[in-house]
Amino acid sequence: MSKLSDYLPPDFKPFVSSDAYKQKQRRLISEKEQSQSVVFLHSVSEVFDALNLHDGMTFSFHHHLRNGDKVIGLIGEEVHRRGLKDMTFAASSLFPNHASLVDLIKEGNVSGIIANYANGPVAKAISMGLLKKPFIMDTHGGRARAIESGDLMIDVAFIASPAVDKAGNGTGRFGPSACGTLGYAIPDLHYAKKVVLISDYQMDHIEEAELNHRYVDYVVMVDKIGDSEGIVSGTTKVTRDPVGRKIARDTVMVLDKLGLIKEGFSMQTGAGGISLAVVEYVKDLMIRQNIRARFASGGITGQYVLMHEQGLVETLYDVQCFDLRAAKSYRENRRHVAISASEYGNPFEPSPIVDQLDFVVLGATEIDLNFNVNVTTDSLGEIIGGSGGHADTAHGAKVTVVVTNLLKARLPIIKEHVTTLTTPGSDIDILVTERGIAVNPIRIDLMNQLKQKGIQIVKIEDLMQLSYQIAGVPKTLSHEKTIIGYVRYRDGSIIDVLYKKM
Amino acid sequence: MKIGMAGSLESNDALITVKESSVINIEVQSIVDAFYHDQIVQVIQSTLDAARINAIDVVCLDKGALDYTIKARLLTAIHRMEVRHE
Structure with a gap:
């Protein structure tokens, strides 16, 4: 079998191990120059003129408006109208509503894409091999690392900001497209050469703005930056399927037997239906045994908000609000705390939130005999997702x-x-299915603990x-x-190659 | 034209339509075609063999059904075709 390194361009290093970053130094480019004053403009076209934007530049975007985002489309439209070529779009994630990018890819306006997650027509187009340059997929923490180290140099960050004030500060707490925290945009804000806030709602003054005006060069007011309905994640529904419920119950039983659900614990769960059911069962157990958690982190959902408001979870560390209830809570609850992508999962942060987690419950599109997980492509190799925070947590x-x-x-x-x-697989400890629970053989400690408690392991x-x-x-x-692309691990090494769809 | 249908397009199910024909004709469209096409054709063929049917047209729109589901849907579709035209 050929080695991964045979496929890599010389400037890409192959993945070694998930803790190899500990042997490396953090690389930091200098933060962007602080702006003297923020200029307010009234169209995207004006900002293209003001910044003299040209072929070959890299623009960045965040995905806090998820499937309701209009900003990527707006900027894409202007790129297309001006006939700019060879642009790179570095978006933290791409969703089905970004379909208009497909024409820009086909016509060569956009030749490079970098994202942590991609789903929908753009992902399909990339899988078909339409993108000129290799598609690069980061993790949420890895994207922060890529930006701060200069591996991902951003010419202009176009940051959707649900509200702005007269000084040029921005926030996700207010406005018709209020989406909550803006954690994925923070590295872009600090390290892009130029920062443009795109907003549709202006206020006199914003207290504790997530986007500080000192980094902002321009604010562009447009009609609409998003549809709040589209902000709600499509995956966020608790499963009612009895098989899924059984998996969730068994998962909580295992976590309980391992002594992980105890006073002051911390947790994160993915947004899949089974993970959400896990949260329900964890909550029941906490109420029964009078246990409180120190924190829950991640994409915060309405479920966690309720637990926080009922006093079950002390603090919510939130990089991205998954639904409107979470967005509302962030506006109202003092211990619903915004964190940046770097504070969340950058391996080079001194103590990112992911390192403080007692446990995380995640999904998988595929898992193999070495416990390696795929959430990036389907079994035919078509891109249907990406790490997001999977590899980080x-x-x-x-x-x-x-x-x-x-x-x-x-x-x-x-x-x-x-x-x-x-x-x-070295970072995956336990697999829970409806037909049995498997433990990664490298975690002999967990295996023994569970066996002692009488849990059957297969x-x-x-x-x-x-x-x-x-089957x-x-x-x-x-x-x-x-x-057609590369999967970049959180430390910057390349962990796998993406192939054109079979 | 004698025709019978059974099943659905729900996940893990298959919609099977059978029509009278002078030969055996099996058409399979499956979401797991790349991995299980041959096995689906085979289970349809062996079910027809066991029922001693040697002339029929079978269209199977499969949404990831297991073999026993495909077999049950096929037999029900055949039964419906016959009952309806008795």
Whole structure:
């Protein structure tokens, strides 16, 4: 088998291990020059003129307006109208509503894309091989690292800001598109060469603005920066499926037996249906046993807000509000605290939030016999997601649990090898499925603890064989070996290659 | 034209339509086609063999159904085709 390094351009280093960053020094470029005064403009076109924007530049965007974001489309439209070529769009995530970018990719206006997550028509177009330059996928913490180190140099950060004040400060707390915290935009704010806030709501004065005017060069007022309905994550629904409920119950049982749910603990969960059910069961247990958590982190959901308001969770560390209830809570609750992408998951931060987690519960599109996880592509190699905070939290948390059905629409989720490697197996400790619980053999401590408590543990190989008995052995596919992108691990090394869709 | 249908387009199910024909004709469209196409055709073929049917048109729109589901939907579709035209 060929090695990953055979496929890498010379300036890319292959992934070594998830703690290799500890041997490296943090690299920091200097923060952007502080602006003397903020200039207010009334159209995107004016700011393109004022900054003399030209071919080949890199623009950055955040995804706090999720599937309701209009800013990427607005900037794309202006790039297209002016016929600018070879632009790179560095967006923290791309969603189905960014479909208008596909034409810009086809026509060569946009030739490079960097994102932590991509889903929808743009992801499809990239998977088809339409993007001229390789697509680079970071983690949430890794993107902060890439920006502060200069690996990702941003010419202009176009930051959607739900409200701005007269001094040029910005916040996500107010306005018709209020989306809550703006954690993913903070590295862009500090390190882009130029910063432009795009807003549709102006106030006299903003207290404790997340976006400080000292970094802001221009503010552009437009009609609408987003649809608040689209801000709500499509994945955020508690599962009612009995199989999913069983997986969630077993997960909480395992966490409890490991003594992880105790006074002052900390947790994070993904936004998948099973993860949300896990939160329900954790909450029940906390109420029954009178346990309070020190913090919950991540994309904060309405579920966590309720727990916070009921006194069950002391602090919410929130990089990104997942729903409007969370956005409202951030505006009203003092202990609902905004954190930047760097404070959340940058491996080079002295003590990022992910490193303080007792446990995290995550999903998987595929998991293999070495516990490697793929949440980036489907089993045919088409891009359907990306790490987001997956690899960051998996590394930071003391215990990382992956929850998944054994089969999804016939496809076995446990593979001999994942199609695409997102999170290394060395950071995945426990797999909970409806047919059994497997523990990564490198975590002998957890294995022994659970066995002592009478919990039955099965081998991941046996779970895979069981899924083959139920569904049949899936045909092995031969890859078309056209590289279209790279999966960049949080430390900046390349952990896998993305291929054109089969 | 004799025709029978069974199943649905829900995830983990299949919608199977059978029509009378002078030969066996099996068409499969599946969301897991890349991994299980041959196995789906095979379970349809073996179910027809067991029912001693050697002339029928089968269209299977599969949403990730397991073999026993495909078999049950196929037999029900055949049954409906026959009952309706008795």
